[in-house]
Amino acid sequence: MSADIGLPISHRQRLWLYGLGGLVLLFLIAPSVIIVIMSFSDSTLLQFPPRQWSLRWYQSYFQSLEWRDATIVSVKVAIMTVLMATPLGTAAAYAINRGTLRFNGTINALLTASLIIPVILIGIGTFFLYARIGLNNTLTGLVVAHTVQALPLVVLTVLSGLRSYDMNQERVARSLGAGRVAAFWQVTMPQIRFSIVSGALFAFITSFDEVVVSLFISGGETTTLTRRMFSALRDQIDPTIAAISTCLIALSVLLLSLAQIFGRRH
Amino acid sequence: MSVQSALLNEAAGPAGQHLNAQVLRADARREQLRLMVLLAPSLFLVCAIIIVPIGWLFWLSLFDESGALSAANYARFFEQASYIRTFVTTFKVAFIVTGACVLLGYPLAYMLSQLPRRAASICLIFVILPFWTSVLVRTYAWLVILQRKGLINSWLIDLGVISQPLSLANNFSGVVIGMTHILLPFLVLPLYASMKTIDTDCLRAGMNLGAGPAATFRQIFFPLSLPGLASGVVIVFVLCLGFFVTPALMGGGKVVMWAMRMEQTTSLYSNWGAGAALGVVLLVVTLALLGLFQWLLGARATGVWSSR
Secondary structure (H helix, E strand, C coil), X not given: CHHHHCCCCCCHHHHHHHHHHHHHHHHHHHHHHHHHHXXXXXXXXXXXXXXXXXXXXXXXXXXXXXXXXHHHHHHHHHHHHHHHHHHHHHHHHHHHHHCCCCCHHHHHHHHCHHHHCCXXXXXXHHHHHHHHHCCCCCHHHHHHHHHXXXXXXXXXXXXXXXXXXXCHHHHHHHHCCCCHHHHHHHHHHHHHHHHHHHHHHHHHHXXXXXXXXXXXXXXXXXXXXXXXXXXXXXXXXXXXXXXXXXXXXXXXHHHHHHHHHHHHHC | CHXXXXXXXHHCCCHHHXXXXXXXXXXXXXXXXXXXXXXXXXXXXXXXXXXXHHHHHHHHCCECCCCCECCHHHHHHHHCHHHHHHHHHHHHHHHHHHHHHXXXXXXXXXXXXXXXXXXXXXXXXXXXXXXXXXXXHHHHHHHHHHXXXXXXXXXXXXXXXXXXXXXXXXXXXXXXXXXXXXXXXXXXXXXXXXXHCCCHHHHXXXXXXXXXXXXXXXXXXXXXXXXXXXXXXXXXXXXXXXXXXXXXXXCCCCCCCHHHHHHHHHHHXXXXXXXXXXXXXXXXXXXXXXXXXXXXXXXXXXXXXXXX
16 A cells, blocks of 8 residues: 555565465464365365265254253353443443542553463462352353453453543533433443443453363353363364354354444444 | 631631532542442452452462472472473473564564555454454364364375375474464554554655665664564463463373463362462563563553454
8 A cells, every 4th residue: 555655665566565464364364264164074084175065063063962051051151241241341441431540550450450360370260269169160150250351351342432432421411410320321321332332242252262261160061162172172173163163253253243333333 | 616616717718618628529539439339340350250369379389288388389390390391391382483473473464554444454354353263263273274184284195295194283383383373363463553553754754865665664664663563472472371272282292381281280180289389470470571561661561452
């Protein structure tokens, strides 16, 4: 885009750069594409491109009770995580945005701590705590742990929405007689709702894709999908996982597109 | 009595102002309280699930198996060869993966920053989509591609390049390839964001003054992109140190990294003190690197999360 920025370099002179960049993009995207294609293969061998096509791996995914139960657990946990993390994160972002709090920096650091602290340490710590209060292998335990991991993403997303919103509007509403809650619901909320929805989507995918902490604190009847996949991958490479992976990729694409659409409207 | 207080007020200045200040202070206190109520549930959860257990583990790491206060859990790291091997492996993987991410990520971010807006946003999808795809899915994909009977080997054998399959998965190279793929977006996104903020007028001025494209890049663009590169490098390196899923699945049990070691000591051997000590050192190293970075550049490396 030498034309756009007005540098005297032609696209032709940049071909090597485009070639190199294109290769790196290919490296990034190829594995997902290969898995999607292979999931429709008819063979137990991992051939690429597949010689025969079929949906047998999808059948084996949907017909297996174990995989189905694990999927249901993951969906339940993800939905409950969204329901917890979104309001909590939004409230926290609202408070931080005021900027009038003492210890604002410390609070910020605490809320985003789970992005910095190695996940393995969070996993072991949570397991250790849950072992004492009996929350291991429970849905509640999973939801609480995932909520903590999803919180920073909700806070950051909603904060970026609040930063481009003029808080004076809420003050005006209140000076005209609206209560605090009414002012937030009727004035602020409609204008930041797309950030809140994006935050909720990020919370969903964070919970649904979470592996390491679930590895420690889920099991038995509350085994999550990713946990079961992890154990399955340790043993052997079952092509059923290609079908599951394709479903997960489709979910990511769906949620990301939704987040994009909401982001644009915002 | 009333005369006295009136006199006191008189002495403190105009009575109205005094009262007003008091009301304002009380109001500000109430406001602080309200905001704290909004924050309280989140802060409670973070403290209960993250801070308290980690503090507890830290406490545990200070005692040996007999329950006496000792540094045995930490001394072990210097004495036992297996621990030293783990650290060496971890840092080796971290350096190689970070290096690979820089080599692959810099040209990509540079290209993205130079493309027209529409083309760049289409290419960005290819960076963001893997970023939001489960780490497990991507590790599985690399297992399929790299294993003995995997894609690369069968293609190379079909083409007659090799006769025996190369061992690409279940060893060091598999771990490095998988982790590079997973961590690359963490370098590209902050680097791209910082490259976008480089003022093109500076580049134009350089070229006006007679610098060729290569000199402009080397003397103007590259130095200006260094803070963005540094933040990407720090975040990738730090994530490498604590990485678990990919080495556990693609290392074939031969590549034992820090996080795997922690999992083994706690789950397999139930040696909480030793596992906790490993965790404490990992956390300290991580925080030290991030702190050093913040101190040097005055920026927060966690910014990468908001850029996704």
